[in-house]
Amino acid sequence: MTPELAVAMALFVGLVVYAVFGGADFGSGYYDLTAGGAARGAELRTEIDHSIGPVWEANHVWLIYVLVMWWTGFPTAFAAAMSTLIVPLLLALLGIVLRGAGFAFRKYSPTLSQARLYGALFAGSSLIAPFFLGTVAGAIASGRVPADGPGDRWSSWLNPTSLLVGVIAVACGTFLAGTFLTADATRTGHHRLADRLRRRTLLVGAVSGVLVLGSLVPIARDAPTLAEGLTGRAAPLIAASVVGGMAALVLLYRYRPRAARVSAVVAVASVVVGWGVAQYPWLLVDQMTIAQAAGAPATLRALLVVAALAGVVVVPPLVYLFRLTQSERWTQD
Numbered sequence: 001m002t003p004e005l006a007v008a009m010a011l012f013v014g015l016v017v018y019a020v021f022g023g024a025d026f027g028s029g030y031y032d033l034t035a036g037g038a039a040r041g042a043e044l045r046t047e048i049d050h051s052i053g054p055v056w057e058a059n060h061v062w063l064i065y066v067l068v069m070w071w072t073g074f075p076t077a078f079a080a081a082m083s084t085l086i087v088p089l090l091l092a093l094l095g096i097v098l099r100g101a102g103f104a105f106r107k108y109s110p111t112l113s114q115a116r117l118y119g120a121l122f123a124g125s126s127l128i129a130p131f132f133l134g135t136v137a138g139a140i141a142s143g144r145v146p147a148d149g150p151g152d153r154w155s156s157w158l159n160p161t162s163l164l165v166g167v168i169a170v171a172c173g174t175f176l177a178g179t180f181l182t183a184d185a186t187r188t189g190h191h192r193l194a195d196r197l198r199r200r201t202l203l204v205g206a207v208s209g210v211l212v213l214g215s216l217v218p219i220a221r222d223a224p225t226l227a228e229g230l231t232g233r234a235a236p237l238i239a240a241s242v243v244g245g246m247a248a249l250v251l252l253y254r255y256r257p258r259a260a261r262v263s264a265v266v267a268v269a270s271v272v273v274g275w276g277v278a279q280y281p282w283l284l285v286d287q288m289t290i291a292q293a294a295g296a297p298a299t300l301r302a303l304l305v306v307a308a309l310a311g312v313v314v315v316p317p318l319v320y321l322f323r324l325t326q327s328e329r330w331t332q333d
Helices: 003-033 042-052 060-073 075-084 086-108 112-141 160-187 191-214 216-222 224-231 235-253 257-279 297-313 315-325 328-332
Strands: 282-284
Touching (some): 060 075, 075 086, 112 257, 160 257, 191 235, 216 224, 235 257
């Protein structure tokens, strides 16, 4: 395996992890936004705070990791993407910042009206951020980021593939969040809330599946290189996503949300990995391959050392944090 391919794989692992865990965090905003008024939605919003409170900032470690690996390992492609897609990237960043502010400030709001305002800010921004991150992915995957300079700052992401990927990113995150929240509500003994979440998640999951499969038709017309990969070498991964999604829906229907979490993660991760496999060997589709975009060999080797160290230093504490939040001790506290 060449150093540039190894770095690209290390980068993509971080992207998959962020899509799953960061997507689940973002998806909780939908349930917060549609929870109802102050009285009716109090139980659900408390469950959301309890569920994502310890991990919502920790998950952004993976976004930072992806950006640093991309910038350092593939600087030419990074510069091309940043200069072309500056608008959706800034909007995604705005969503991330406002989401964090809303989530933190509503806990300490002196009045109910202020709490509602910050709650709406948190919930709305939770949908905005993944949508615009999805449009960035769609722009790259559809070949709209030129390698030799800034592309069009509007048509590059205002196109069928980018908008579809943005909507799919929101839908998949919402499905993950609903599955995780249902399992958490069941674990904490809030069975009526769990049943309410279960029914809503079943609907969201069905819609997400239709979106993922239905998007293949317009993507085939708008992004033929990506479509060829999705229906070719990435087809087994798309099939795995379908199986994982259906299994998650069946398990949710049968009141087994803990097992459904695993199937939901498989479904979403398979979609993201399938995108990467379909796009290979392009880093910027139809514009620049991984080999063409690679930085200096010494830099790539150093990045592999950094990625290995990150695995040793960062992953164990994160695993412990997730295990702690799922323990009886955390539930009792």
